[in-house]
Amino acid sequence: MNPGAQNPDPMTVPPTSAYPPGDLAVWVFIFAELLAFGVFFLAYAFTRMRHVELFDAMQGTLDRRAGAVNTVLLITSSFCVARAVRAAEHGASRIGTRWVLAALACGAGFLLVKGAEYADKFGAGISLSTNTFYMFYLSLTFFHFMHVILGMVVLAVLAVQTRRGDYHRGNMNGLESGAAYWHMVDLVWIVLFPLVYVLR
Amino acid sequence: MQYKSQAVAKLYFMAAIGLFAGQVLFGLIMGLQYVVGDFLFPAIPFNVARMVHTNLLIVWLLFGFMGGAYYLVPEESETELFSPKLAVALFWIFLIAGALTIVGYLAVPYATLAQMTGNDLLETMGREFLEQPLPTKLGIVVVALAFLFNITMTVLKGKKTAISMVLLLGLWGLAIFFLFSFYNPSNLVKDKFYWWWVVHLWVEGVWELILGSLLAFVLIKVTGVDREVIEKWLYVIVTLTLVTGIIGTGHHYYWIGAPEYWQWWGSVFSALEPIPFFAMTVFAFNMVNRRRREHPNQAATLWALGTAVMSFLGAGVWGFLHTLAPVNYYTHGTQVTAAHGHMAFYGAYAMVVLTIISYAMPIMRGRAANSNRAQVVEMWSFWLMTVSMVFITLFLTAAGILQVWLQRFSSTPIPFMQAQEQISLFYWLREGTGVLFLVGLVLYIVSFFVSGREKTSAA
Numbered sequence: 213m214n215p216g217a218q219n220p221d222p223m224t225v226p227p228t229s230a231y232p233p234g235d236l237a238v239w240v241f242i243f244a245e246l247l248a249f250g251v252f253f254l255a256y257a258f259t260r261m262r263h264v265e266l267f268d269a270m271q272g273t274l275d276r277r278a279g280a281v282n283t284v285l286l287i288t289s290s291f292c293v294a295r296a297v298r299a300a301e302h303g304a305s306r307i308g309t310r311w312v313l314a315a316l317a318c319g320a321g322f323l324l325v326k327g328a329e330y331a332d333k334f335g336a337g338i339s340l341s342t343n344t345f346y347m348f349y350l351s352l353t354f355f356h357f358m359h360v361i362l363g364m365v366v367l368a369v370l371a372v373q374t375r376r377g378d379y380h381r382g383n384m385n386g387l388e389s390g391a392a393y394w395h396m397v398d399l400v401w402i403v404l405f406p407l408v409y410v411l412r
Numbered sequence: 413m414q415y416k417s418q419a420v421a422k423l424y425f426m427a428a429i430g431l432f433a434g435q436v437l438f439g440l441i442m443g444l445q446y447v448v449g450d451f452l453f454p455a456i457p458f459n460v461a462r463m464v465h466t467n468l469l470i471v472w473l474l475f476g477f478m479g480g481a482y483y484l485v486p487e488e489s490e491t492e493l494f495s496p497k498l499a500v501a502l503f504w505i506f507l508i509a510g511a512l513t514i515v516g517y518l519a520v521p522y523a524t525l526a527q528m529t530g531n532d533l534l535e536t537m538g539r540e541f542l543e544q545p546l547p548t549k550l551g552i553v554v555v556a557l558a559f560l561f562n563i564t565m566t567v568l569k570g571k572k573t574a575i576s577m578v579l580l581l582g583l584w585g586l587a588i589f590f591l592f593s594f595y596n597p598s599n600l601v602k603d604k605f606y607w608w609w610v611v612h613l614w615v616e617g618v619w620e621l622i623l624g625s626l627l628a629f630v631l632i633k634v635t636g637v638d639r640e641v642i643e644k645w646l647y648v649i650v651t652l653t654l655v656t657g658i659i660g661t662g663h664h665y666y667w668i669g670a671p672e673y674w675q676w677w678g679s680v681f682s683a684l685e686p687i688p689f690f691a692m693t694v695f696a697f698n699m700v701n702r703r704r705r706e707h708p709n710q711a712a713t714l715w716a717l718g719t720a721v722m723s724f725l726g727a728g729v730w731g732f733l734h735t736l737a738p739v740n741y742y743t744h745g746t747q748v749t750a751a752h753g754h755m756a757f758y759g760a761y762a763m764v765v766l767t768i769i770s771y772a773m774p775i776m777r778g779r780a781a782n783s784n785r786a787q788v789v790e791m792w793s794f795w796l797m798t799v800s801m802v803f804i805t806l807f808l809t810a811a812g813i814l815q816v817w818l819q820r821f822s823s824t825p826i827p828f829m830q831a832q833e834q835i836s837l838f839y840w841l842r843e844g845t846g847v848l849f850l851v852g853l854v855l856y857i858v859s860f861f862v863s864g865r866e867k868t869s870a871a
Contacts, residue, residue, distance in 0.1 A: 237648050244652055244687055251680050340673040347673045 233297075234389035242396045245359070249400050252355070253407060256348045263344060268412045270345035278329050279409040282322050283401065289318030290398040293367070293391045300379040300387055308379070308387075312371040315394065319364045326357055349408055356400055363397040366390045413775050415486040417493035422776045423503050424479025425769045429857065431472035431510075432762070436850050438465040443843040447836050456518065463543050464517055469757060470541065471510045476765030477586075478506075478559055480626050481579060483772045485563050488629070489570025494562050502555050502562075509551040513544055535596055539603070541611055542593045549593060556587040574643035575632075578650055579625035585618030601669035608664045615756070616657040616685060616727075623764045624649050624692065627719060630771045631696060634713045635703035645695040652688035660685050663735045667744060675737040682735040686728030689760075696720035709774060709781035711790040715767035718798055722759025730755050730805065742820050747835075748812030755805040758797075766856075773860070783864030790859040796852030803845040811838035 232239055260267045296311035333350075340347050370390045373379065379387045413419065442461040444451045452461075486493050493499060516525045522543075529545035531537045536546055544552070560583060567576050592609040628646050632639060662678025696717055707713065730752040734743040743749070770790065774782045781787065819831040826834075 237644050240648050240691070241651065244655075244684070247687075248655075248680065248684055251683060252676075255676060255680060341671050347676060351673065351676065 232392070233384070234392045235385055238389040238392055242392060245396060246400070249352075249355070249403075252348075252352055253403065256352065256407065259344055259348065266343060267345050270343065270349075271409065271412055274349070274409050275329055275332070276409050278325050279405050282325050283405050285318045285322045285325070286398045286401050289315040289322075290395050292318065293394050296370075296374065297384065297387055297391050300374055301381050301384060303380055305374055305377045305379070309371055309375040312367055312374055316364060316367045316371065319360055319367065322360055323357070323364075326353065326360075352404055352408060356397070356404060359397045359400070363394045366393055413778075415492050417496040417499075418483045418486050418772075419776055420493065420496050420499040420503070421479040421483035421772060423500065424475045424482065425773060427503070427507055428472045428475040428479060428765060428769070431468050431475065433853060433857070434514075435465055435468035435472060436846075436853055438468065440843070440846050440850060443839065443846050446832075446839040447843070460517055460522070463522075464514055466541055467517070467543065468514065469762075473757075473761050473765060475506070476761075476769070477583070477622050477626075478502075480622075480765065480768040480772075481559075481563050481583060483768065483776075484579065484626065484629050485566050485576055486570075488573045488576040489567050491566060491570035494565035494569065498558060498562050502558055505551065506555045509548055509555075513548045516545065517543075534594065536594055539596070539607055542607070544593075552590065553587070556590065560584060560587055573639070574646055575625045575628050578621050578628075578646055581650075582618045582621030582623075582625065585621065586614060589613045589618065604668045605665065605670060608661055612661045612664055613658070615761075616660060617654065619761060620653045620657065620688065621650055623719075623723070623760055624653070626764050626768050627692065627696065627716060630712060630716050630767050631699045633771060634707040634709065634716065635699045636705040636707075637699045637702055642695075642699065645691070649688050649691050649695065652684075652691060656681050656684040656687060660735075663737075663740070666737050666740055679735065679737045683732060685735070686724065686732050689724040689728035693720040693724045707781070709771060709787070711782070711787045711794070712767060712771035714791055714794055715763060715770045718794060719759065719763040719767050722755065722763055722798060722801070724759075726752070726755030726757070726759035726805070730809075733809075742816050743812065746812045746815045746819075747808045747838075748816070751805045751808035751812055754808065755801060758801045763798075782859070783862065785864035786859050786862035789855055789862050793852045793856035793859060796855060797849055798852075800845045800849035800852060804842050804849065807838045807842040807845065811835045811842070814838070 292311045292315035296308045296315065299305075299308035299311055333346075338346055338350075340350050367390065370387055373386060438461050441452060441456060442458060442465055445453075445458045445461060449458075482493065482499055516529070520528070522538075525545060526537050529537075529547055531546060534546055536549055537543060542549075560580075563583065564580060567580060589610050592606050595606050597603050597606070624646055628642050631637070632642055659677055660682035662674040663682035665674035665678055697720065700713060700717060734740050734748050734752065774780065782790070814835045815831050818826050818834055819828060
């Protein structure tokens, strides 16, 4: 072994052409997060099989329109984040910042809509112990809700950094990592919404 | 040794090894009492032996963590310890208080000890692992606070690295969660609920941070791999640990009277607890494979890799084995738990303390590494203890599965004591491998006294 050789960091993937974009460490997180949600989704599916009537009846009490609005909001926010990455890569930091802020606004919209849904349910006295369906509904959506908040903290940091001009071709690692994380938050909702609100 | 004050760690390490020996001896006594019920009765009844066995474990690990911190923090912070004198004073206070507690357990009946030590002022005794009399508990808090003051001041005046910050987070968490040992509500559900905030949030939460930082420190030293790489892994591991471990507490709430949703939350999150341990295994082997130097202390590298593997097996795999609520419904409180407990404590915490001792002790004795002969003896002790522990775990797992079947699952279940008689063969086998473990430990202690030509290259 050559002691003088530079040890390349395996967790920092070189920018632009490299795949996957962003830091390998963030992908480890994303994988772990998806695994956690995946296990929860499977548990939901198997439990539903055993209580079909209950789940069908309870799904009817959810506000599907609110869920649909939130789906649109998150997909739009993902689009904004993707545009932000593209803009920063082309040296347009100001435009990039605006796209990140737009994504943040969509995230805030999601929290408002979801908050209204929660207020409605909690107002009706629903809790984790109401029944198995609501145990899953509240656990899954709240776990996701916390991820939206965390993702928004990440986006806020990215907005500041992008505005400062930290990101440009050759140094996209942070922005791409944050964007990948936000897409994960979106992806989980895209599975969660049909599974919990719609499918019956 | 880069900083003189690191030498205080030596005292802590010696005490840790001594108490470790005591723990193993009481383990052997108890192991025999499983099959020869009146062995040493009434001098040392089973419940007392068990209490001494588990309490010594916790105390020697705490000595190991503190010693590890005293060694690691000055080197990471690149400054002398804030107060070496305080560290030495705390050592003696903690050792004497610990020894008096053990003497108390052995000398008088537990109820008398409770009376003598003012348990009626604030009832905290009588709970598994938290059996310590009130003065001891208060002493632990005082020692922990003074220790944290010393360590934190050192970090504050010196360089702040990811490793020392993670270690500090772990040690502060350890002290803070211990405070729940003073909360003992008369409602049994609440009592158990918060009891786990000490027990679970220690071993499946903040202790893992201590483990991660001690392991990362030794790996940087023996492999010479860039700090940035190791730090990034450390962050990944810490986050995964906290996310899975904190909500994973729910796997203790299945049958104690807590709400039913804990069965889901506990199952899902604790099922993911092996991930950070697996990440640690990958990380350790990755670092060693990409090492940029051949450190003369081969034994320390072996301990580090052993920790990574055995913690994954003991804490990760054996934990997963009985963590899902439908499985735990049958295995709860059987020998399956004992199997997991043995391999997890040895693989994660005993081994990481032995790793840092193995790395630091030769340096504190004025050499980069021990002689070849001494290292060979140490490696023998590594394999003897580790293989013995694997077999102890396998025998206890077999005993546990049989116990579940005989006592809880078959169409004609039999009572507890009858089931115990049926599985006594496995207890005998466990006792035998336990003796082998002791041989390994004796060899380990012997390795400190083996001379031979010392290696001095590299540090």
